[in-house]
Amino acid sequence: MPSPQLATFKAGYTWVPTVKFPGRYDSLAKIAELVHKASQEFGLEPLAAYGVETAVDEACSNIIEHAYGGEGKGTIEFNYRIEGDSLVITLQDDGKGFNPNKVPKPKINVPLKQRQGNGLGLYFMHQWMDEVSYQSIGKTNILTMIKRKG
Amino acid sequence: MPSPQLATFKAGYTWVPTVKFPGRYDSLAKIAELVHKASQEFGLEPLAAYGVETAVDEACSNIIEHAYGGEGKGTIEFNYRIEGDSLVITLQDDGKGFNPNKVPKPKINVPLKQRQGNGLGLYFMHQWMDEVSYQSIGKTNILTMIKRKG
Amino acid sequence: MEILHNELKRCDVIKINGRVDSATAPKFAETANEIVEAGRFRIVVDMDDVDFISSAGLRVLIGTQKICRRYNRGEVVLANVPATIMASLELAGFTPLFKIFNDAVAAVGNF
């Protein structure tokens, strides 16, 4: 009888171990290196790979800034897997959760004076990725972002 | 018995055929290519090679401008040979001859207003080469310039 | 990230090399602040060697632009923007808010 974990494997599924980073801004460059590796393995062209890097960077910055309320308060768990034509990236934290549906969209087409400096993070995640979902299970928040090929 | 020509060969002497160019300014870039080849074969470092290129360019420009009094009036014969530690370049024309000893040196260290735009050609030839000599034999003028190694 | 600051007669050039993210954007902000605090409001940001810029970096750009444009005393312009970053600027709606030049010479020469 196969182990329960192995039983969930499908064809074309690559399993990569989860990597845990300290919730500090200097982790961002290291996470970006893993994202490059994932995008390359998945075969993304440079612009799409840049977009995935952006989405992950914004998500991790938000975890540090908003979920933990600052640096050095907790960890970020990074995982990716390639499922057929999808690159699936998950980020886990155990900070404060939030309801993404209650976050207003940034005002993009306004004159300089009205233009806000913040509010681009979630917007970038949705623009650059094909799917973004967020769930809180107990104390754990899981952000899943999917990039599809072509 | 060796042929008379071969009899004049010495050890370390490389004989290269003379190349004849039309006395036009667009020959200068082509002559420069031969000069590059010669400097490389002789093993000159880049700055010294740049100097040899300059000396030959100035000499050929003078032949066209001064010996022939303009483009399309005659030819320039270019030859180089490597004799031990010397690169010997000769340029031949059959235009008007001149006496290089009667040409005054350019005034280099003067304020802008007194500074002349011309008169740098012979000066450059002497500065960049180790020996410069000029003879007129009948209708033929021969300029010989030598660059030594080290 | 590395920042080079070059104060010229009529403008300042900030050349950024590397990644601008939440870790490094404060250094960019610091350089920009030093310039505007010196009463200089014409800034060229040369992005030729920027690998990545997140919204933290864009926030510095927009904040500095607001300060510089005030009273019509100057502006921030961009030079040598890589294609990836140009895509980000477009998504963010920044392209109407910054003059973008092909090279730093043209950017400096515009002042």
Added chain:
Amino acid sequence: MEILHNELKRCDVIKINGRVDSATAPKFAETANEIVEAGRFRIVVDMDDVDFISSAGLRVLIGTQKICRRYNRGEVVLANVPATIMASLELAGFTPLFKIFNDAVAAVGNF
């Protein structure tokens, strides 16, 4: 030789690529003349891609410098001078007559 001319707000940049010799110097002179005839006397000559310059090219430089400096209305400055050409400029006694900048941005920014 190829010449690129870039008219900026406060100066003109002449970028020369290739060989400046008696065959090509007239084209350089023509560009310089067009600029001064337009009443513009602040010129940057960007030599980054110059392979070679003979006295014919130096003649154009000195002639243009004389015109530009007149009445203190401007000057010709040089940028990105390769080491070989720098040696020629030194031999010719040109280094006191031209400001020489490491790069075109600094040269443009000096005006």
